[in-house]
Amino acid sequence: MSSLTIRNLRKSFGSVEVLKGINIEARTGEFIALVGPSGCGKSTLLAMIAGLETVTEGEIRIGDRLVNSVAPKDRDIAMVFQSYALYPTMTVRENITFGMESRGVPKPQREEAVKRVAALLQIEPLLGRKPGQLSGGQRQRVAMGRALVRDPKLFLFDEPLSNLDAKLRVDMRTEIKKLHHRVGKTTVYVTHDQVEAMTLASRIAVMHQGQVQQFDEPQAVYDRPANMFVAGFMGSPAMNFIPAKLTTGPDGKPAVSFKATGGTAVLSLQDGISPGAAGRDVILGVRPEHIFRYSPELKAAKKSIASIDAPVEMVEPTGAETIGLMRFGDLEVTGRFDPDEAPRMGETITLGIDMSHACLFDPTTRNLI
């Protein structure tokens, strides 16, 4: 049973097409994250689900009801805005009950609902205050309270954490996840932060230029990105892209070769990959965590580790780990190191590359091979 179905959805503003045939479907209770850079159309998509933007073409169903031309108030949805959109002249209590009041819900029932939500979010002491007297985190809670109180079919979140400072953002992220577990409502969550999308979502729709680039579970999106855009967008530091040619390795198996510092590197591909004829141009994608300091013990434990020598150009310690920038011919490649065995700037080290996690992309279509 799916609680949200979006089919061939298009949206144009004048001659500009901002959504070009979106297909997404969310199962009941699922947490869908729409993620992408600004301008990718994710907020427009959310606004269309909410009914705040008209549909140019295609259809949106909530449950099995076609809602294309249904007014926002009749869609049985609730939304949390980036700016929270708390009514500044109303108290927290009034903010939470405004929707029920507009729908003519009797007062005792409203009081009951406020009590329930306030307890759930632990905002009882704030009920009499105005939004102006609340901290960022408190406003965030009230905004969620306003959404929760109505028990809707669908929750919509529009970058709800982007106005919070870094620490609070992580706390609230956890809290949203807990809340979703407890309430179990279908949720669509828009964010430009790939970490938020990864941590919260049961499935992620990565959007770019008005299209869904990939719609899959977080780990799948991370491990097997459908194309170079997704590969580059998800993960920080970003995946390394190394232009290479298919060739045959010394052991007779398929391999890739590319120009490295001081010669050509040939790395064997993992068994079972048959990317095509030798000589074909490909792009080798390797995440920074799969580039590290080489040691024979690691190689012994994992056969898929290849080695390559490279000079270290820059080191950036972050505390938990150290990011190193190494030169591969004309390219700069990022790797992650344990602080204890981080290289020094200027040093040339032997890197290990875990080829079992490597991806190959077609340089013209930019899609995963």
Add this chain to the structure above:
Amino acid sequence: MADAALARVHDREASAAFRRHFLSRVVIYGLLSIFAIIYLVPLLVVVFNSFREQPEIAQNGLIAFPRSFSFHAWADAWSTYCIGGTCEGMRRNFLNSLWMAIPATILSTLLGAMNGYVLSKWRFKGSEVLFTLMLLGVFMPGQIALMPWAFLLGKLGLTNSTYGLILIHVVQGISFTTLFCRNYYVSIPDDLIKAARIDGAGFWRIFRKIILPLSPPILIVTVIWQFTGIWNEYLFGVVFTSGREQPITAALVALTASGTNVRAYDVMSAAVLIGALPPLLVYFLGGKYFVRGLTQGAIK
């Protein structure tokens, strides 16, 4: 040793800086005081003269400290002074202005608030063009509209009546009030409206429950602007009304022009003050908000 020398040098610099600072303060307050005197003298002259007796004014001149005191001029100006044959003072004209300015202010402000709400939060195709069109009214010189208004008021039977002036001021005022309110409402986040729509509120409910409670700053600006503007308006008043129906500005001109040889400065001063008091009162009560609001959004 070196330390002591350094301290002395430092002291000399510090005291020079102090002297410079002191001097600049003297210049600043001096200039401000001079201008304050220039701005206040005319007001003081009128206030003093309205309480002086005419013979004393004639003897000591217009600009002098009062050496006599009476309320006589105020009473005269209010209810008995003769303007062009009728001797009922300014009372009637004062009330005319009041009954003109209050409804015209309320009506134009209400319309402006609703127009501003639509033009900022319920935009539709072409609404920006319509806004520009309404804006043109701000720049229209009244003289252009004199003949058409004369014709229109004649057709409607509203010549020489306060209702006619109310109509004129509402139509003229809509441009200003719409501009003010629209520019203010634009700064209210659209997300509030979206949230309210999801909460089930419609056009009017959003206006009543969300926009209006946020409006006092701009409504104060609009009301002050409209009230003082309408109260102080002269051209339409003198053209479209006469005698007892005139608003106070027109009556004031008639009164000061009707002076025979001896000018009754005491009564005229009181009359001028009666004519200036309501807008001054409005300004003193709300001026603080007026300047703030005007610069917040109205003038852009």
Add this chain to the structure above:
Amino acid sequence: MSTTAADAARVPGPASPGPSWRERLTRIAPILVLAPSLAASFIYVFVFTIWTLYISLSNSSLLPSYGFVGLDNYASLWSNRRWNIAYSNLFLFSAFYIVGAMAIGLLLAILIDQKVRGEAAWRTIFLYPLAVSFIVTGTVWSWLYNPVDGIQMLVRSLGWTNFNFALASDRNTAIYAIIITGIWQSSGFAMALFLAGLRSVDPDLVKAAQIDGASTFRTYRRVILPVIAPIFLAVAVVQIQFAIKTFDLVAALTRGGPGISTTFPAIYVYDLMFQRGQIGEGAAAAIMMLAALAVVLVPYSFFVVWRHRRESHHG
């Protein structure tokens, strides 16, 4: 996993009938609200202007009539010495009035901006004339200018018996009496706008200039005033509108005299239409006023639109 596209086409959602009349009413509510104001504004701006334009091309005299006479009224207007004086007065007045009000307004704003005590009191003193009508201001100043009772008498009674101050009663200087009074009335308004502009300047900018060693004067001239340059233009445009429409101030202060020395277009329009029964020519004069306004406002509005576009391109 879910329904296919074909299923969806066959099974329409249970609830999407046409909108009810109530909903339709809600949908057109914005336009219904706007309609009366829009109609009124349209009539006021366009119909009235075209109407007056038409009258200016007709042979209307005491009453409007619609015999077409082309540009006759304009020709007779421009051959009239009084109109020419009125138009040149307007330029003289506008130039001095705008520059004067802005200069004093800016000076006062900068003075008040020096963290003075009792800021609110100073502001109130300089701004109160704004609340008062030009009629009141003009009347009171006409007394002060009056040689028999006003400033001249005051100074003479203090001992300078040869003191002469007859600004408003000399036909060569009366226009300056109007200019001074106008500046007195409006410089407070300019001050308020400038002060708001000064306060809107990023304080870090001023701190940076101070650390760079700039004097207060230099900081204003090179850093602060350039930032608030748009306000100068806005103030000037507001003042120019006052200037062109000025009728009340002159009516109360000099009534166009002595002689015809302080005639203004606005005064002249009124005279032609309602004192002399030359409606056609009066309408022509009103159209010339509109033209003067347009000369100022059309380039300004293009400039504003241009700046707006440029800003939105960058932001």
